[in-house]
Amino acid sequence: MKHEIPREPSDDETRNSDSPVQNRWHLGRLVAALRVSREETHSIRRDGEARRAPSREALQAILDGLTEALFPRHYGQFDLDGENIDYFVGNRLSAALDGLCDQVHRAALFIGDELTAGFRRDDAVELTRKFASQLPDVRGLIISDLRAAFVGDPAARNFPEILIGYPGMTAIIHHRLAHILHQLGARLIARLVAEIAHTRTGIDIHPGASIGSGFFIDHGTGVVIGETAIIGDNVRIYQAVTLGARHFPTDDEGHLIKGDARHPIVEDDVVIYAGATILGRITIGRGATIGGNVWVTQDVPPNSIVTQATARNKQA
Numbered sequence: 001m002k003h004e005i006p007r008e009p010s011d012d013e014t015r016n017s018d019s020p021v022q023n024r025w026h027l028g029r030l031v032a033a034l035r036v037s038r039e040e041t042h043s044i045r046r047d048g049e050a051r052r053a054p055s056r057e058a059l060q061a062i063l064d065g066l067t068e069a070l071f072p073r074h075y076g077q078f079d080l081d082g083e084n085i086d087y088f089v090g091n092r093l094s095a096a097l098d099g100l101c102d103q104v105h106r107a108a109l110f111i112g113d114e115l116t117a118g119f120r121r122d123d124a125v126e127l128t129r130k131f132a133s134q135l136p137d138v139r140g141l142i143i144s145d146l147r148a149a150f151v152g153d154p155a156a157r158n159f160p161e162i163l164i165g166y167p168g169m170t171a172i173i174h175h176r177l178a179h180i181l182h183q184l185g186a187r188l189i190a191r192l193v194a195e196i197a198h199t200r201t202g203i204d205i206h207p208g209a210s211i212g213s214g215f216f217i218d219h220g221t222g223v224v225i226g227e228t229a230i231i232g233d234n235v236r237i238y239q240a241v242t243l244g245a246r247h248f249p250t251d252d253e254g255h256l257i258k259g260d261a262r263h264p265i266v267e268d269d270v271v272i273y274a275g276a277t278i279l280g281r282i283t284i285g286r287g288a289t290i291g292g293n294v295w296v297t298q299d300v301p302p303n304s305i306v307t308q309a310t311a312r313n314k315q316a
Contacts, residue, residue, distance in 0.1 A: 046112045054107040058099055059192055065096030067173060070139050074163050093132070100189075101128040104181075107188040117185025127184050138176045141213055145172050148214040152236050167201035168217030174200075178207035209243075211235075212268070219274075226263035232286070235266055238274040246280035246297055267302070 038045075068076040069092040072085055080088055105124035108116040118124035149162045149169060156162050162169055174197035182190035190207035198204045202221040205211075209225045212233035217223055222240035225231075229243045245262040264278045267286040272278070275293040284290065285302030294308050 051109045051112065052106055053110050054103045054189060054192060056192055056196065058103055059189070060196055062096045062099045062103065063174065063177070063193065063196060065092045065099070066135075066177060069093045069096065070135065070142065070173075071163060074160060093135075097128055097132055100131070101125055104128060104186045104189055107186065107192075111188060127186060130184055131180050131186075134180050138180065141176055142173055144213040145169065145215050148216040148234060148236070149218075152216045153218055166220075167203060168220040171197050171201045171203035171205060171217060171220060171223075172211070172215055175205045175207065175209070175211065178205075179209070179211070182207035209263070228259070228261045228281075229263035230265045232266060232268035232270070234269050235272075236270075237272040238292075240275045241272050242277045242279070244277070244279050 064075070069089045072080055072089050072092070076088060076092065101124050104118040104127055105121055108118035108124065113119070118127050146159055146162055146169065149166060150156050150159060153162075156166075174193055178190040178193040178197070181187075181193065187207070194205060194207045203217060203223045205223070205225045206227040206229075208227040209229040209231070211225075211231045212235065214234040215231065216236045217238075218236065219239040223237065224242045224244060226244050231243075243264045243266065248262065249257045249260050251257055261281050263281065265281070265283045266272070266278075267284060267288075269287045270284050270290070271288075272284075272290040273292040276290045276296065277294070278284065278290065278296045280297050282297065282299050284296075284300045285304065287303040288300045289305045290296060290300070291305070291307040294306055296306060300306055
């Protein structure tokens, strides 16, 4: 008995609404329903011309270029010397800043608000120029973070190990850059930079958070730092620490108030151990130590120690 070999449907059959391929998934009906959702019942698109979204992949390359410019022998080329290192840094900066300017402009157009920083091309150029001017100071801050990690971690043997191998270091480098963009008004780009760091490290720092010098995140997985958190100098935190909001204030109509100060203030020289959850606009006083797995919703005096036992007694 002769068996026929099954054939692929022709292009005409694939396009035909009565073809088996179309009927298998009911594509005509599905596409129509998605159009109604997209254009009518669940539309989130603003009126006007459609704009291209910023590219996360491009931003990843830009971040890599900026990091290479900040630390050319660690992230760039190991064999750079006094004659070619400046050329290398200039080349990386030129490409990264050109790309950043394009992404800032694209993000502003995508949002569609003419008041957004970077909406005009000249505005994007000026914003990127201001960002670039702060890179030397940012490098100084990152060096202070690097030194804090070396002092704070007995397992750290040298600076290169920390710089290229510690997720907390990667996260803080990204945050230092994202925070400048956030302050300059490029908030969508800053948020995307923060999410790239989150994906790479498991550490979630909102770009609006203000962090002082000498900041060290040990291990880091699961750390969350909210938008309005303020962290002083020489602060050390461990994995799974949350600096979050206790509640979300609303206006008279029940809408969330955006940007309200709702995250903790952590003063200088504080240590927060693994799993601690600190919520609300409270102050952790200078030199305080927060033990592991505690829940803190009230101010902590300077130079005090909070453990699970003291936290329970205080709440009682």
